[in-house]
Amino acid sequence: MTQDTLIVPAGDLGRDGTRWWRDAVIYQVYVRSFADSDGDGVGDLPGVRNRLPYLADLGVDALWLTPFYVSPMADFGYDVADYRDVDPLFGTLADARGLIADAHAHGLRIIVDVVPNHTSDRHAWFRAALAASPGSPERARYIVRDGRGPDGAEPPNDWESVFGGPAWTRLPDGQWYLHLFAPEQPDLNWENPEVHTEFAGILKFWLDLGVDGFRVDVAHGMAKAHGLPDVGHTDQVEMLGTAVLPYFDQDAVHDIHREWRRLLDSYGGERIAVAEAWAPTPERLAAYTRPDELHQAFNFHYLSAPWDAAGLREVIDESLCTAAAVGAPATWVLSNHDVKRHVTRYGGGERGLRRARAAALLTLALPGSAYVYQGEELGLPEVLDLPEEFQQDPQRLRGEGAGRDGCRVPMPWEGEEPPFGFGAGAASWLPIPAAWRDLTVAEQSGDPGSMLTLYQEALRVRSEHPALGDGALRWLAAPRGTLVFVRETHEATGGDGAGRRLACAVNLSGGTVRVPASGPPLLASGPVHTDGDHVELSPDTALWWDVETSGRQGGRLT
Structure with missing residues (x-):
């Protein structure tokens, strides 16, 4: 049994429209794999624009778009040839303007990638x-x-x-x-002032077009150690994020981020920057989100944590404490375009899907901001058997299994055969497995037991329940192999018992567990059985329930 402890991240709530980024749910759109409007097999900006109603209905707050700039595509757009224009593969600058305007009309903010380490x-x-x-x-x-x-x-x-x-x-x-x-x-x-001036101009260009922020690619790069000294080791990729390297996470990089923060703050509408940063210690990572630097940093430690209660608890505690030390919100992410999809990482098949459903409720109940990678709301697995002729990722040169193509297979929207409504053409740039016919948006829509419905319900509850988003987390005593915590409104932490509370329990063990649960249930990822003031959770299952005195009835269990 664990001790009852309380962690309260610093910062104001974001639900009233201010400091929106502190508890936003941000959906990552991998543009070339999201929706194809012209039938060439590659996703594009008009395709994203056409699917905005789906994203608004899903319940996310913002979109992060991967690079769509002019590029020869040696690294799928992360090799930018012109930062101020759209590659014809993805559309036109007018398409970008229209997408930004339509997203705002749907209540969605737009974050775009900026790639400052290299061209x-x-x-x-x-x-x-x-x-x-x-x-x-x-x-x-x-x-x-x-x-x-x-x-x-x-x-x-x-x-x-x-x-x-x-x-x-x-x-x-x-x-x-x-x-x-x-x-x-x-x-x-970046020791050249001309580079600083150029990127300030690039940021202003897109801010003037109305984007709400930037995801900063390789935010720990740019600054290199004076004299470019040797590392003294081989297999340096194994050292990324765990050791000091002369080409990553140098102190001088923070001067660049302070410049950018001043620029962002000069615009209205709370424009933000999100760091893709690797650092050898939590303290070094927190430095990127100090009050005068970037607003968020991706939490890769959470993404890479194993399906284990003790390990996840340690990562969550460390993440919350580190973020609170600099007044930043924690961020939570399960998958992205650079890593194997978490359904597969969690074991694949039915087990991987059960764990992914539970992980979704765990993630969306934690304090701070959450990221959803396109397709995770459908329970998409990693595609492990792509024919070699389709494998194009330059990272595959690191060795067998190192490529990232398998997590970038296009979205399945509807129909019985590939490409499942991805585009009007007969093919997609990466082939979509025929087995995904049961995972399409159309197939899952309206199904109370589907992954899509689970995400829609969880995002709805998250947006409506005042205890979720930014705020406090209280760990409760729990059986071995489980995590149980309570989220509380600010009023509830004031000592007078007022306010609303939501509890989350996750069973990460291999057996059924019985957990105290007083209050109406809201949402479950799998089978649960309520028995008075206790609930029985099946293996790899998560449950949300209301903890309040008003007696309001909770929603159904799915």
């Missing part, structure tokens, strides 16, 4: 750098160095690419340029 090798700046001579202003925009050894034939240091292999490529004139990712993604030199 495409097709960017005008890098083309100018290739044409210029060593030591030129054009090359000073990037990290270009002479090689080591008598003839400069060795890379300037031992840094390795996140995608595998050396992080340096030699130019025809003998110099080397840095690319911490693919060779087609040269790293910018």
